[in-house]
Amino acid sequence: MSLREKIETEYKIAVKSKDKNKxxxxxxxxxxxxxxxxxxxxxxxxxxxxxxxxxxxLKKMIKQRNESIDVYKKNKRDDLLKIEQNEVNILxxxxxxQLSEEETxxxxxxxxxxxxxxxxxxxxxxxxxLKKNHSESVDFSIAGKIIKQILNT
Numbered sequence: 001m002s003l004r005e006k007i008e009t010e011y012k013i014a015v016k017s018k019d020k021n022k023x024x025x026x027x028x029x030x031x032x033x034x035x036x037x038x039x040x041x042x043x044x045x046x047x048x049x050x051x052x053x054x055x056x057x058l059k060k061m062i063k064q065r066n067e068s069i070d071v072y073k074k075n076k077r078d079d080l081l082k083i084e085q086n087e088v089n090i091l092x093x094x095x096x097x098q099l100s101e102e103e104t105x106x107x108x109x110x111x112x113x114x115x116x117x118x119x120x121x122x123x124x125x126x127x128x129x130l131k132k133n134h135s136e137s138v139d140f141s142i143a144g145k146i147i148k149q150i151l152n153t
Contacts, residue, residue: 003094008030011026021086025087032057033054036053040053055096055136058095062088062095066088069081098137098139099134104146105146108143111130114129118151123148130143
């Protein structure tokens with residue numbers, strides 16, 4: 001079953017159970033997928049929207065929600081914070097398992113050692129290696145902070 005089919009199935013279940021929070025989140029996801037379909041059909045590189053496109057969309061949506069969560073935390077808006085957190089949980093369920101911060105730290109240390117990186121100038125090489133081999137399982141915002149810490153010590 002494709003990712004799109006899973007999301008559509010979950011949307012139908014949410015509608016039947018009348019779960020307003022899930023319904024709105026799934027509508028946002030499906031709307032984003034339709035926008036992707038339109039973008040992919042037009043332009044010079046016509047192609048069908050596949051699971052990797054949908055995963056990129058979901059990651060982007062999670063990133064947006066996390067930025068909103070930070071703002072809501074600063075402004076002590078717990079009501080909005082809970083809504084955004086709920087959406088992140090729903091979106092994250094479709095992504096491959098992300099490495100924990102400790103696992104990411106170990107992976108980054110290993111890559112820094114392997115590439116013999118010495119300064120912040122080597123950050124691009126390290127990030128490139130991470131993206132090449134671990135793009136699905138690493139949160140790059142966390143990895144970037146960790147790499148900076150490693151290279152600055």
